[in-house]
Amino acid sequence: MSVIDIEDLSFAYDSDPVLENINLHVQKRDFLAIIGPNGGGKSTLLKLILGLLKSKKGTIKVFGKAPSKNLSLIGYVPQNTNVNTDFPIKVIEVVLMGHVGNKNPLFGYGKDEIACAMGALSQVGMQAFAQSKIGSLSGGQRQRVMIARALCAHPKVLILDEPTSSIDIKGQKEIYELLKLLNQSITIIVVSHDISVILEYANKAAHVNKQLSFHDISDKKKTFHTHDNTGHFCEIELLQMLGAVECSSCDASDTSTSSVTNTNNNSLSEPVEGKSKWRETK
Numbered sequence: 001m002s003v004i005d006i007e008d009l010s011f012a013y014d015s016d017p018v019l020e021n022i023n024l025h026v027q028k029r030d031f032l033a034i035i036g037p038n039g040g041g042k043s044t045l046l047k048l049i050l051g052l053l054k055s056k057k058g059t060i061k062v063f064g065k066a067p068s069k070n071l072s073l074i075g076y077v078p079q080n081t082n083v084n085t086d087f088p089i090k091v092i093e094v095v096l097m098g099h100v101g102n103k104n105p106l107f108g109y110g111k112d113e114i115a116c117a118m119g120a121l122s123q124v125g126m127q128a129f130a131q132s133k134i135g136s137l138s139g140g141q142r143q144r145v146m147i148a149r150a151l152c153a154h155p156k157v158l159i160l161d162e163p164t165s166s167i168d169i170k171g172q173k174e175i176y177e178l179l180k181l182l183n184q185s186i187t188i189i190v191v192s193h194d195i196s197v198i199l200e201y202a203n204k205a206a207h208v209n210k211q212l213s214f215h216d217i218s219d220k221k222k223t224f225h226t227h228d229n230t231g232h233f234c235e236i237e238l239l240q241m242l243g244a245v246e247c248s249s250c251d252a253s254d255t256s257t258s259s260v261t262n263t264n265n266n267s268l269s270e271p272v273e274g275k276s277k278w279r280e281t282k
Ligand SMILES: Nc1ncnc2c1ncn2[C@@H]1O[C@H](COP(=O)(O)OP(=O)(O)O)[C@@H](O)[C@H]1O
Pocket: 013, 014, 018, 036, 037, 038, 039, 040, 041, 042, 043, 044, 045
């Protein structure tokens, strides 16, 4: 059975369409990377999958049922969870909030729930910080705690919206390595602006900018060249393959001469070290 099936989905908050004719099928153990410009509809798509928003056109099935019927199978790490870090709360308390059933913390949690939360913290390598104040952690550590919170309910699919946007490079790498590990048993869907992450970790990629263009990249990874023996894949090539950009002035393999122009001034991806002229196709 598919994890997620979306057929002919369209959505608008008001009169302007935000998503149009979206079709997407996510299978068990997929690692799906969702990319696209700011305002392209990525977070909206996630909220539809989570049943937080309802569409008038098209269908969404999560494990064969309406999202609201299978919510307990989805773990969600929303965008911008790194705000409000001054709140005086311990790591273990943050994780305990992930328990389904929404117990009232005033009446305390049972032994089983605490054991489960500690288990989730150990899954993300943060058990030693259980009694630390959340505000004392680094951005990467806090994000791992948010992932532990989402893991508390033993989800079968974990959805993360830009989990590494305010995290340093080392912390980002640790988060993606953690997701790779979790992907051995859980389906991962992650919105990311980091294109090279897609090649390294994802087997599927979707570019969302009102419409969705889907790519199975599990085999295609081998076909991309790397620059200067750095091991980094050519992001321009990848973006072209995804249909996200077209190169306006040069061959994709020659990225050494001209400068990057992101004509839409959005953050689809960081430019590749000031090399090639590219622009969005949609
Ligand atoms: N709650 C909302 N009410 C009205 N418009 C919204 C709301 N949330 C997002 N939008 C609009 O929907 C579009 C898609 O937003 P979003 O899904 O957040 O994009 P992304 O996550 O790709 O940056 C944007 O034009 C945004 O302004």
